[in-house]
Amino acid sequence: MKRVQFEHSAIPYLFIAPQIIIISIFFLWPSAQAIYQSFLLEDAFGLSSQFVWFKNYTDTIFSNAWLQAAGFTLIFSSLVTFLSLALALLLAVKANEVIHGASTYKTLLMWAYAIAPPVAGLMGNLMFNPIIGDLYNFMNLFGFDFDHKLDPVDAGFVVVLISVWKQVSINFIFFLAGLQGIPKSVQEAAKMDCNSSTRRFWTITFPLLAPTTFFLMVINITYAFFETFGIIDTTTQGAPGGATNTLVYKVYQDGFRGADIGGSSAQSVVLMILVLALTVIQFRYIEKKVHY
Amino acid sequence: MRTLTLLTAGIATFATGAWAQTEIQFWHAMGGRLGEVVEEVAEKYNASQSDYVLVPTYKGGYEDTMTAGIAAFRASQQPHLIQIFDAGAATIINAPGATIPVADLLEQYEGGFDASDYIEGVRNFYADSEGKMIGMPFNSSTPLLYYNKEILAEAGIDAPPSTWEEFEAMAPAIKEAGYQALAQSHSPWIFSENFHSRHNLQLATGNNGFDSTDVEILYNNDAMKQHWTKVKEWLDAGYYGFYGRGWGDNQDAFVQKKVAMWLGSSGSFGGLKASTDFEFGTTYLPYWEAIIDEPKATFIGGAALFAMAGKSDEENAATADFLNYLASPEVQYFWHRETGYVPITNAAYELAKSDGYYESTPDAEIGVLQLNQPAGEWTKGYRLGFYVQIREVMYNAYEDIFSGTATVDEAFATMEEEANALLDRFNATVN
Numbered sequence: 001m002k003r004v005q006f007e008h009s010a011i012p013y014l015f016i017a018p019q020i021i022i023i024s025i026f027f028l029w030p031s032a033q034a035i036y037q038s039f040l041l042e043d044a045f046g047l048s049s050q051f052v053w054f055k056n057y058t059d060t061i062f063s064n065a066w067l068q069a070a071g072f073t074l075i076f077s078s079l080v081t082f083l084s085l086a087l088a089l090l091l092a093v094k095a096n097e098v099i100h101g102a103s104t105y106k107t108l109l110m111w112a113y114a115i116a117p118p119v120a121g122l123m124g125n126l127m128f129n130p131i132i133g134d135l136y137n138f139m140n141l142f143g144f145d146f147d148h149k150l151d152p153v154d155a156g157f158v159v160v161l162i163s164v165w166k167q168v169s170i171n172f173i174f175f176l177a178g179l180q181g182i183p184k185s186v187q188e189a190a191k192m193d194c195n196s197s198t199r200r201f202w203t204i205t206f207p208l209l210a211p212t213t214f215f216l217m218v219i220n221i222t223y224a225f226f227e228t229f230g231i232i233d234t235t236t237q238g239a240p241g242g243a244t245n246t247l248v249y250k251v252y253q254d255g256f257r258g259a260d261i262g263g264s265s266a267q268s269v270v271l272m273i274l275v276l277a278l279t280v281i282q283f284r285y286i287e288k289k290v291h292y
Numbered sequence: 293m294r295t296l297t298l299l300t301a302g303i304a305t306f307a308t309g310a311w312a313q314t315e316i317q318f319w320h321a322m323g324g325r326l327g328e329v330v331e332e333v334a335e336k337y338n339a340s341q342s343d344y345v346l347v348p349t350y351k352g353g354y355e356d357t358m359t360a361g362i363a364a365f366r367a368s369q370q371p372h373l374i375q376i377f378d379a380g381a382a383t384i385i386n387a388p389g390a391t392i393p394v395a396d397l398l399e400q401y402e403g404g405f406d407a408s409d410y411i412e413g414v415r416n417f418y419a420d421s422e423g424k425m426i427g428m429p430f431n432s433s434t435p436l437l438y439y440n441k442e443i444l445a446e447a448g449i450d451a452p453p454s455t456w457e458e459f460e461a462m463a464p465a466i467k468e469a470g471y472q473a474l475a476q477s478h479s480p481w482i483f484s485e486n487f488h489s490r491h492n493l494q495l496a497t498g499n500n501g502f503d504s505t506d507v508e509i510l511y512n513n514d515a516m517k518q519h520w521t522k523v524k525e526w527l528d529a530g531y532y533g534f535y536g537r538g539w540g541d542n543q544d545a546f547v548q549k550k551v552a553m554w555l556g557s558s559g560s561f562g563g564l565k566a567s568t569d570f571e572f573g574t575t576y577l578p579y580w581e582a583i584i585d586e587p588k589a590t591f592i593g594g595a596a597l598f599a600m601a602g603k604s605d606e607e608n609a610a611t612a613d614f615l616n617y618l619a620s621p622e623v624q625y626f627w628h629r630e631t632g633y634v635p636i637t638n639a640a641y642e643l644a645k646s647d648g649y650y651e652s653t654p655d656a657e658i659g660v661l662q663l664n665q666p667a668g669e670w671t672k673g674y675r676l677g678f679y680v681q682i683r684e685v686m687y688n689a690y691e692d693i694f695s696g697t698a699t700v701d702e703a704f705a706t707m708e709e710e711a712n713a714l715l716d717r718f719n720a721t722v723n
Binding site for chain 2: 044045047059064130132149151239242257263
C-alpha cells in the first residue's frame with residue numbers, strides 16, 4: 001500500500017527553532033544544571049565536590065526558614081492573585097460603563113502597567129519610610145500603630161499592597177478587552193429578561209469572561225510566585241523575622257548572597273515542581289469549568 | 293565589560309609604545325563617593341608607574357561582588373583582585389586554591405612582608421590561625437557612637453555615654469527633650485560580633501572559628517541575653533529607635549534629628565559630615581561596666597582584598613606591586629582622609645598624626661584609637677562559614693525580640709539552633 005504523505009519541508013522547523021533555542025538555553029539547560037547541583041555539596045568556588053543524594057533537600061526543605069517562606073508564599077500568592085483580579089474586574093466593569101472621558105479613565109488605569117516591579121517596590125518603600133513616608137504617616141494618623149519594620153502582618157500588608165497595585169493595570173486591560181468582546185445582542189437580551197445588573201453580571205458577563213479570567217489567573221499566580229521578587233527585594237527583603245520571605249527570594253538569599261549553591265539549587269528544584277504541579281492542576285481541573 | 297577592558301588595555305598599549313602593560317583587574321563593592329575614591333587611587337597608581345594598569349570595576353554590594361567573583365572563578369574568568377567583606381571571609385579563606393595569600397604574594401614578588409607593620413586591630417581578621425595574612429585589609433572600619441551635640445545640650449547632658457549604664461541614666465532626659473536616645477545600623481556587627489570583642493567574650497568554639505570549621509556558635513550566652521533584654525526595654529520605653537534593617541534608614545534617623553545618638557561605622561564619618569546640619573561628635577562604642585571593667589578593642593568590619601589564583605607569574609607580580617603601593621603610607625593616608633576608613637599600617641597612622649590631621653579633625657582618630665585599645669583573647673575577630681545566612685538568622689531573631697513574637701530566651705535558642713545547622717552544613721562543604 002502506498003502511504004500518502006505530504007512532502008517534508010524544513011521550514012516549520014526553522015520557524016520553531018528560535019523558540020526551541022530560547023527554551024533550551026534559558027530553561028532546559030539551567031534546569032538540568034539546578035537538578036545536577038542539587039545533589040552535590042560543593043564549596044562556593046567549586047574546588048571540592050561530593051555527591052550527597054538528598055542532603056541538600058532535607059537540610060533546606062525541613063528548616064524552619066523554608067517552611068515559614070512556603071507558608072507566606074501560599075498566603076501572599078493567593079491574596080495577590082485574588083485581590084488584583086477582583087479589583088481589576090471591578091474597575092474594568094465600571095470603566096466599561098463610563099461614557100464621558102472614557103479614554104482618560106482607561107489611560108489612567110493602565111498607567112502603572114509600564115512600571116517594573118523593583119521600581120514599584122522602591123516607590124512603595126519611599127511611601128512607607130518611617131521618617132518621611134506619607135502612607136506610613138497616614139496609617140498612623142488613625143491610631144493604627146502601624147509598623148511594617150516590626151509587625152509581620154503590617155509588613156505583609158505593604159508587600160501585598162504594592163504587588164496588587166502593580167498588577168491591577170495589566171489585569172484591567174485584559175478584562176476591559178474581554179468585556180468589550182461580549183456581543184451587544186447578548187447583553188441586550190439579558191437586559192430584557194432581568195432588571196438586576198448584579199444578577200446580569202454574575203449570570204451572563206462573568207461566565208462569558210471566564211476564558212480571560214482563567215488566563216489571567218495563570219499569569220497572576222506566576223507573577224505572585226516569581227515576579228514579586230523585585231518588590232520584596234526593594235522593600236522588606238523578607239523582614240521582619242523572615243515573615244515576608246517568599247520561596248523565590250529565599251533561593252536568591254541562599255544562593256546569590258550566601259554562596260550555598262547546592263542548597264539553593266535544591267530549593268529551586270522544589271519550587272519548579274510546585275509550580276509545575278500548580279499549573280497542571282489549573283489546566284486539568286479549573287480549565288474544565290471554562291467555556292470558550 | 294570584558295571587551296571594554298580589552299579595548300582599554302589595547303589603547304593603553306598603543307599609547308605607551310612598544311612595551312605591553314600588564315593589566316590588573318580589580319572588582320570592588322565601593323559605590324558612591326567611596327567608588328570615586330577607588331577610581332582616584334587607580335588613577336594615581338597608573339600614573340605612578342608604566343608597567344601595569346589597574347582596572348577597577350564596581351560589582352555592586354558586598355554580596356554581589358562575592359557572588360560575581362565566585363561565578364567568574366568557576367568559569368575561569370576571575371579578576372586578579374577582589375574585595376571580600378568580613379562575613380564572606382570564611383567562604384574564600386576556606387577555599388584554598390581560590391586565592392594566593394597576600395603574605396606569600398608580597399613575600400615572593402616584593403621581597404618581604406611583615407605583619408607587624410599593620411596596626412594591631414586589623415592584623416588578624418583576614419589572617420589564618422597562625423597569623424599569616426590571606427587577605428589584605430582594605431576598607432577597615434569599626435563601630436563608633438555618633439552623638440548630636442545640640443540634642444545632648446538641649447537635654448542637659450555634657451558628655452556622651454562611655455558605658456551602657458551611663459546611657460540608661462541619660463536616656464529619660466533625652467526622651468523628655470522629645471527625641472529617641474539611640475538607633476544603630478547593624479545589629480549583627482555592632483550588638484553581637486563587636487559586643488563580644490568589646491567585652492572579651494568568645495563567640496564561637498574552635499578559637500572563634502579560626503582553628504576549625506567544625507564549630508558551634510556561642511551567641512546564646514547570658515551577657516548577650518542580658519544586653520538584648522535591655523535593648524528591648526529601651527525600645528518599649530521609647531529610648532531606642534528601630535528603623536528597619538537597612539543601614540541608611542537608621543543613619544537617616546540620626547541625620548533627620550529623630551535620634552540623639554547613632555551607632556555606625558567609622559567609615560560613615562565623611563558621609564555624615566556632608567549630610568548633617570548640626571554639630572556631631574564621635575566616641576567609643578559603649579560597654580557594660582557590669583560585664584567588664586576595662587573594655588577591650590573592637591575588631592574591624594569592612595572588607596579585604598584577595599589575590600585570586602590561576603594567574604600567570606607576570607600578572608601576580610603586577611597584583612603584588614599594586615598591593616604594595618596600596619599599603620604605602622601616602623596612599624593609606626589619602627584613603628583614610630577621603631573615606632574615614634582607618635589607616636591599616638602603623639606608618640600611615642604616624643603620617644596622619646605628623647601631618648596634624650587629628651588636630652584639625654580629632655573625631656577621625658577615634659576609630660584607630662579604639663582598634664588600638666588593649667587586645668584580649670577574643671578581640672581578633674571570627675571566621676565562620678555561611679555567615680551571611682547566620683546574620684540573616686540573627687536579624688530575624690532580633691526582630692522577633694523587638695516585635696514580641698519571641699522572648700529573648702526563645703529567640704537566642706532559635707538563633708543558636710539555626711546558626712549551628714548552617715555551620716554544620718558549611719563544615720560538610722569544605723571537608
